[in-house]
Amino acid sequence: MTSPQPTTGIVYTRQPRAVNPVPGSSIMDASSWQHASDVGRINGGIAEADVVLDDLQGNVHVLYNCTTSPDICVAQEARVSPDGRKIAYSVGYASTLVDTYHGRVKLGIKEIPALTHARIFIYDLDSGVSKPVPGYDGRSIDRQPEWLDNNTLVFSSNRGNLFPHKSQFNQHRGRYANGTPRWFGTAYGVSQYYGYRDAGKAMQIWTMKIDGTGAKNLTPHETMALSPTVMTNGDIIYSCWNGHANEAFDSPNRHSNSPGTEANKWWLCQMDGNGAEGGVVLGGHGSPLLKTRDWLDKSITGGEGASALRAVRSVAEIRRDYLAATNYYRANHVGSMGIVYGFNYRGGSVEGISRLNNFEHGIYSSEREGSGKYIPSDFIALTPYGNDADSHEPRRNRSGKVMGKAGYASALPNTDDYMITHGRGLCFEATFVEKANAQYTGGEPLCQKGIYRVKVDQVTDSFDTRQMEQIAGDARWHVYDADAVASYQDLWGQPEPERPRPLTGNACFLQVVDARRAELQPAEPYDWERTLYQQCSAQGCAINTEDKGFHARNMHYLTVFEVEMWDRSYSDGNQEEFANTINNHGFKSLRVQGYQPIEADGSVRMRVPCETPLQIVGQDKDGMTIAHDDKLHSLQKGETRTCHGCHDGHSEERAAQLAASAEERFANTIAARSNRPMPNNGFRTTWEDVKPILLNKCSTCHGDMHDEDGLLDSRIAWDYDQIDWAWAQRQPTLNGSYRLPRPYTSKWVSKLARDSLLYWKCMGSRQDGRTDAQYDNDIDFGPAHKTSATRQECQVIGQWIDQGIQRGYQP
Known part of the structure; x- marks a missing residue:
């Protein structure tokens, strides 16, 4: 290490890069599998790392050493205070390291399987000392600190001691005729994507003073929330996971046993500095096709032709009111790496365009309301040379060199230039063994992450130093996620982010x-x-x-x-x-x-x-x-x-x-x-409320509508493949298998009562605003169904459907 300790430059995360051939394999080195935290690897499956201060003049100082210390830990996520004199970062700890594998190939490197706890440290540039934030409980995972002001942090934490939602697979509790379960995988579709232990608990956005006091959960509603950034106007932008309910059922054939990639449902969300006025900034409606390859020279080959929003993370304000965020396919890009996109922030209530024709960089056109999927009108790929899809064919320049990928955008002081992390080579988890070599990459490293200064609005050639040039890192290291060691005044022309007036009252x-x-x-x-x-x-x-x-x-x-x-x-x-x-x-x-x-x-x-x-x-x-x-x-x-x-x-x-x-x-x-009191009319409707209605009002005509085996709710609500009722006509679907796509979990039950045949039959008419004659291939109401159910009983059935066809645990 050089001396004196630097007090300017940049601060970043660094890992010693794996450079040796993998024994017993043709893999040139293990650098593509040195995992960093991303939406698929939040608190586990990540390699050790250090936090490093670099003045960009040859003086480098390790603020926290994990990679060569006896502790099993990962130091990461450093952010500089508005006065430019303090650096907050996180250190996550674990009890063991495990071997890292690619398929069955042991790669000769190790990683942390799960964090046991993590805490935030603050490095003081004047004293050269790092100290942990006081008041830590010794068991929580506190990570990703950012500064609301010089005395207040906003960070991601599992202090709420909650778990994310239960993944949505089929939950029919019966069995097929051959005895196999109707549910998917483990019992009754049980799945929590991020695991069942402390490392898999819900991360939410919190604030606290730098002395550890005043800790407060700003997002008790989030099942997972990561990477908060504070804008100049004081708004907090963060990545929010919305994989619950039907969100992962995102194509025509997505039936109850075939959801899409749930861990790709990461949007950008927003709130003000009080944690109020929350909303969605990006991704809540998916996206139209995003222009990527068409920005590039015709000589460039490979990669996706166009892209779409998947997991959006590592958001940063790189120019005033202009946000940059990384889009990527979860877990496969060695951290938050893919393509960096940019757009003007319009505030928490305005997401983007309704009509696709108003998308400045659209590929297709439409005047239909909703066709634009609320993408910001100026949304653009800032680094279209990258690859944010699950593609095995990387982009290459005319010389055959793999062009790499980008992530972790960050502002620089006194300039419109900004930083990114550029990953040379493939940096792709799913790389085939036979392609993990320099011949395939065109002589590029398999993966080498470094910090680059971007000098143009859009980088179309990662090898063109007129567009971007490396400022930190070399072949010995993976270097990523940089922040400028500069004052907020130098960055933004104001002393710190704006702050909203404090909220008053308790209502x-x-x-x-x-x-x-x-x-x-x-x-x-x-x-x-x-x-x-x-x-x-x-x-x-x-x-x-x-x-x-x-x-x-x-x-x-x-x-x-x-x-x-x-x-x-x-x-x-x-x-x-x-x-x-x-x-x-x-x-x-x-x-x-x-x-x-x-x-x-x-x-x-x-x-x-x-x-x-x-x-x-x-x-x-x-x-x-x-x-x-x-x-x-x-x-x-x-x-x-x-x-x-x-x-x-x-x-x-x-x-x-x-x-x-x-x-x-x-x-x-x-x-x-008006001045109405809080409503006092709440209630919950479950299967126990519905079962007697069906038994008393339906089983007299339908003799097989009984609950002797305790599976009546499964047959009513979860028979997505339409085999439980021999007398019921099966509804054809696109794939010809009669497996109903979500939002239908059975022919009788959709996500909403007014779309559900069960509710229609009880009410005596179709309830979705359509008629049977309008379409010849959807579910029809058919002949009126004689029933003695009262309107009130029909409403109970409808409320059960609208509240999520809930069956409570009955021990």
């Missing part, structure tokens, strides 16, 4: 200007075989009919569902309870917290519980759901959150029409003059 309110107005149009027209899945996988979930007045005519109540997060996992004796807590949203339970009628002008002001996971729902006069947000919310004490409508004003086009803010518009509504 929380939701306010809506006009709940009858909505932007809920799916990206493509209704097609039972090809686009049905879009109804609930890319925009929350709504009854989407061709009747544009349906929503406004039927919206009657603002309803709030209260979500109970998982406080236990499948491990430690909880297998039976976990397996038999069954629903189609993935949470431990869900209940109606309360509902309130909208006013004559469509407005509503409703008091709701604070700091509680909530789902916002619009319902009809019978209490059936018309639309709900799949993104969970929570309100901080003293917060009033105001919306234009039901996802109204979220497009750039609609926001321009409205001109005024939701708060300004709400002031002129009827609800603004």
Whole structure:
């Protein structure tokens, strides 16, 4: 190490790079498998690393040494304070190291299988001393610190002691005729993607003072939340996981036993510095095709032709109000590496464009509302030379050299230039053994990460030093995730991020200007075989009919569902309870917290519980759901959150029409003059409420509709392959197998009651705003079904469906 210790330059994470051939294999070295934390490897499956301060003049100082110390640890995620004099970083600890494998090939390197705990340290540039933040409990995983001001950190932590949602596989508890289980994999579809121990607990966004006091959870509603960054305006942008409910069922053939890649459902979310005004910035509706290869010279080959949003992480403000974020396919790109995209931040309420034709860099065109999938109009690949897909064919220049990939954008002081981490070579987990050599890479390393200065708006040639040049790292190291050691004043022309006024009071309110107005149009027209899945996988979930007045005519109540997060996992004796807590949203339970009628002008002001996971729902006069947000919310004490409508004003086009803010518009509504108490009308509907209705009102005609084997709810709600009722006509699907795609979990039950045949038959008519004659290939109501069920009993059935076909654990 050189001396004196540097006090300027950059700070980054560094690993000694594996450079030796892998014994007994043709793999040139193990550098593509030196894992760094990403959305697929949050708190486990990651290699040791150090935090390093580098003045870029040859003086390098290790702030925390894990790679050559006796401790088993990983130091990472360093961020500089606004005054430029302190560096916060995390150190995660483990009890053991394990061998790293690629398939069956032992690579000769080791990694941490799971963190036992992690804490935040602060390095003082003036004293040259690192100290841990006081008040640590000794068991939590505290990571990814960022600065709200010189005395306050925002960070990601599992201090809430909760677990993410239960993955959505088929939960039919019966067996096929040959005796094999109807569920997928382990018992009753049990799966928690990030594991069942402490390392798999829900990471959420917290704040605390640098003396360890005042720790507060800003996102009790998030099942996983990572990588907070603080913008100049004080807003906190972070990566939020939304793989629950139907979000992973993202193509026509995605039936209940075939979800997509759940761990790719990472969006960008937003809140202000108080943790209030939360919303979605990017990814909540998927994306249209994103232009990548067409930005490049025709001589460049390989890689994907176009891309789409997958896992979005490592977001940073690189110019004022301009965000850059990495998009990649989970776990396969040696950290947060892929393609860096950029866009102008428009605030928490405006996501992007409704009409695809308003996408500046679109590949296709459409004037249909919803076709733009709310992508920011100026969204662009800043490093299109990279690869963010699960592709085995990398991009190559005209000389045949692999062009690498990019991630971890970060601002530089006094310039529009910015930093990225560039990974030379493949840097691809799924590299075939026979391709892990210099001949295949065109002479490039298998993977070598370094810090580069980007000097142009868009890098199309990673070898062109006029576009970007390396400033840190060499063949001995993987160097990544850099932050400039500079004051906020030098970076942004202000002393620190803006701060919102503190919230006052203890009450929380939701306010809506006009709940009858909505932007809920799916990206493509209704097609039972090809686009049905879009109804609930890319925009929350709504009854989407061709009747544009349906929503406004039927919206009657603002309803709030209260979500109970998982406080236990499948491990430690909880297998039976976990397996038999069954629903189609993935949470431990869900209940109606309360509902309130909208006013004559469509407005509503409703008091709701604070700091509680909530789902916002619009319902009809019978209490059936018309639309709900799949993104969970929570309100901080003293917060009033105001919306234009039901996802109204979220497009750039609609926001321009409205001109005024939701708060300004709400002031002129009827609800603004109301003062209703918090509703006291909550309830929860489960299978135990529905079973006696079906037994008493259905089994008299359908003799096989009994519950002698305890599987009636499975046959009603989870028979996605349509084999339980011999008398029922099977509904054909696109793949010809009769396996119904989500949002249907059976022919009788969809995600919403008003889309469900069971509810239709009880009510005596179709309820989704369509007629049987409109389409010849979707589920029809058919002849009216004679039933003695009362309207109230039908509503109980509908509420059970709308609340997620819940079957509580019955020990």
